Structures are given as structure tokens and as C-alpha cells.
Amino acid sequence: xxxxxxxxxxxxxxxxxxxTALKLLPEILRSAQPLRVKxxxxxxxxxxxxxxxxxxxxxxxxxxxxxxxxxxxxxxxxVWGGLISTCVVATTVVxxxxxxxxxxxxxxxxxxxxxxxxxxxxxxxxxxxxxxxDALRGSPGFFHRTPKCSGRYVEARRG
Numbered sequence: 001x002x003x004x005x006x007x008x009x010x011x012x013x014x015x016x017x018x019x020t021a022l023k024l025l026p027e028i029l030r031s032a033q034p035l036r037v038k039x040x041x042x043x044x045x046x047x048x049x050x051x052x053x054x055x056x057x058x059x060x061x062x063x064x065x066x067x068x069x070x071x072x073x074x075x076x077x078x079v080w081g082g083l084i085s086t087c088v089v090a091t092t093v094v095x096x097x098x099x100x101x102x103x104x105x106x107x108x109x110x111x112x113x114x115x116x117x118x119x120x121x122x123x124x125x126x127x128x129x130x131x132x133x134d135a136l137r138g139s140p141g142f143f144h145r146t147p148k149c150s151g152r153y154v155e156a157r158r159g
Contacts, residue, residue, distance in 0.1 A: 010124050011131040014048045018135035021045030051128040092118065 028041045064081075093114055100106040100113075 006120075007124065007127045010128055014051070014128040015131040015135045017045060017048050018132050022135070048128060048132055051125045052132055054122070054125050055129055089118075 025041060025045055029038055031038075061081075096114055096117065097106060097110060100110060
């Protein structure tokens with residue numbers, strides 16, 4: 001899979017998930033379902049919102065550091081920022097380690113895999129955020145087919 005295919009696939013997933021959330025989440029929250037089901041639905045549908053939140057955090061980190069160092073001289077802000085960053089990285093590492101262990105693919109190069117995963121995720125943040133914005137605006141967009149490695153689509157392109 002090349003990068004343009006990955007971006008197209010993630011765009012579809014992000015936009016479709018947010019569109020589905022806009023359609024179903026209000027009904028789920030009003031339903032008689034148990035609270036744990038409602039919370040799970042919010043986390044499931046809201047997982048794509050981490051991408052725009054990462055962009056906001058990246059844009060605000062430099063002004064926050066400048067203000068906290070020059071005006072406030074408050075060290076606890078740095079401690080909290082470091083603690084939150086550590087928790088985010090740790091949860092990502094633990095989640096993917098557990099997934100690879102369960103799949104039987106946990107190997108010595110796991111730390112390198114996590115670094116690549118995080119780099120690709122940062123690279124997809126803008127693409128996915130645009131898809132989320134389009135979904136929130138109600139823009140239908142259009143369907144981009146993702147080329148398959150061994151499917152009809154690739155064979156049709158070759159011929």
C-alpha cells in the first residue's frame with residue numbers, strides 16, 4: 001500500500017465514522033442502553049477526534065512554553081505537560097504491544113515499529129482532520145477507491 005492509498009483509506013474511515021456518529025450518537029445517548037454502552041459508543045465514534053486535537057496541541061505548545069517561561073515562571077505547568085505527554089506515549093506503546101502480542105507478532109524491533117507508527121500518525125493528522133471537518137460541515141465528498149494489492153482494481157489499471 002502506498003501513502004496516497006493509506007491517506008485515502010484513512011480519509012474514508014475518519015469521515016464515515018464522524019458522519020455515523022452525527023447520525024447515531026444522539027439516538028444512542030437518548031436510548032435506554034446502559035451507561036457503559038453509551039460511553040463505549042462515545043469513545044468508539046470519537047476516536048478520530050484525536051487527530052484535530054493533536055494539531056491544536058502542536059500549534060499551542062510553543063506559545064504555552066513561551067508564556068510559561070517568561071511571564072508565569074511556573075514549573076508545575078512543565079511537570080503536567082511532561083506527565084500528560086508520557087501518558088499519551090505510554091498508552092500508545094502499551095496498546096500496540098498488547099495487540100502485537102495477541103497477534104503473536106511482538107518482536108525485538110517493536111520500539112522501531114512504534115516510532116514509525118507515531119510518525120505516520122502525525123503525518124496523517126492533517127489529512128484526517130480535514131476529513132473530520134468535512135463530515136462536521138455535512139460535506140458529502142466523494143468516494144476514493146483504495147487500490148488493492150491483489151484485487152481487480154490494480155489489474156484493471158495495468159491493462
